[in-house]
Amino acid sequence: MAQTRTGSNLIWNIVSYAVLIVLALLSIGPLLWMLLTSFKVDDDIVTRTMVYFPTRFTLENYIKLWNQSGYPVLVINSLVTTTLTVAICLFTGTIASYAFSRFNFPGRTPLMLGYLVVRMFPAVLMIIPLFIVMRNLGLFDTSLGLAVAYTSFLLPLFVWMLKGFFDAAPKELESAARIDGSTRIGAMFRIVIPIARNGLVATCVFVAIAAWNEYLFALMLTSSTGSRTWPVGLQLMVGEFQLPWGMLAAGGIISILPVIVLFALVQRVMVAGITAGAVKG
């Protein structure tokens, strides 16, 4: 009996490795292909027979992208919008999340559910009214307007994810501080938020990645290079240039670099946070 147990365990381990390696290759392969393409000259991309490795390694695509397509402006716009989004979430969401985590009060459950249900509203249903409202307020085609629009789906996410991290922070230290005469707000800023800082960083990174990547709202709510973000600009290149594969690949690589770096830095805490929020949700 023990013999067959070890035997079947070994088989399942081999199967698991096979599955994981195939999936990892499938996940990473396209990225590697894009990286290779970004270093190819046009003659190596558009060919009669497929060229797998660049015959001549070039940075031409990156230089062209940076100098000719106005990409730096797009990246700066995205940075501004992302920073504003994170700032709004941080200032309004952190305290809300803390309130949900630490207090029991009438209306708590319906309010929390409310923060969850707003995620169900179709993006298109909100984009149209937001477009009209933003135009009337003079926020259309501004980074601030776009950031506020992003908050509509990222703030509820921020609150729920951060609540998981606050829940995990022990309440005893806070009680001790209160006994020592600290006010509630003092305990929040001096005790609880510092304890949950890893979670806070991870939550901010998650929101930042989502804002950085967003395409649909940006397409609808920006109209000029004054606030247009990189996903919209990159997609516009598809129509603007003839066969821009090399430049597209270079743009893709540059744009996901910050995402990959941030993801790698905080992935462990972030993954725990996403799952914790979702499990309770």
Next chain:
Amino acid sequence: MSRGRAMAALPPPRSTWDAINPLRMLGELSETRYWMYLLLLPSALLITAIVLFPTVYGFQLSFTEMRLNRPAGNGAFVGLKHYQRMLADPIFWLSLRNTAVWVTFSIVIEFVVGLVAALALNRNLPGGKILAVLILVPYFLPNVVAGNMWALMLDSRVGVVNDILVNIGLLDSYKAWFADPNTAMATAIFVEAWHSFPFFTLLIMAGLKGIPADLYKAADIDGAGAFAQLRLITLPMLRTIIAAAVILRVIGLVNSPDLLLILTQGGPGRSTQVLSLYAFQNAYSDFNFGYAGALSVVMFVLLMLFAWAYIRLSKVNQD
């Protein structure tokens, strides 16, 4: 005893600075019983302003004439006109059918692949952590990059996938995957599944950690095989988490036209036209906000019905 309390309640002597010190005032405010409401106020106001108000406004728009490119008669109440037009609109019905295909197949593939990956990762094999990170990467990639990356690889002239398939003999010649109405939807679903299966992996992995190992030991003693354990222990224990993941993913799939907008724009010949895309195009290209609003209201109602029915069903199964 009562004397002591009265003493403690006496306000300490205050300097002028103390009276206007904002930090002290905030500290005192935080001791009142309304403190948690004050903490919630900023975010609640913001959500009301940018979620609830636009949603109500959107509902209202669906009953009005609102075409930004034809200013005459804008804002006029037209009752159910847009909804009547929808019933007679063949593109609406086609989009509805395509949405069902798009959501169903994407969900099934994402769930199965996500589950298999999570089960394999849960065996905690050496090197599993690195493989897990690699497998999760697609989920964090922007739609624009994921879409264009696959458009490049599936291109009818320079696509590497075509080259590989021809070389191993599965294809006779390069294929224009997104230009053929027979393959466009299936290919788009493949790209979508590639992009989002890690979502299921993530959630199911978290769920697997919560299943007591004793259950599997007991099943081993009873002689239950791997598939019996999956069917009788793992899946039932994961029921809540699977329900939550499916609902969240269905919402995402129904609501966001991003990937199809990048890959096919609904073509060729509307073979990948889905509801969210149709609504977005009505707003973005035709500026027909009234009709676009009506389409998104229908989407919203259908989603609500789905979520309600799905939760009811998974509760019934539980009993």
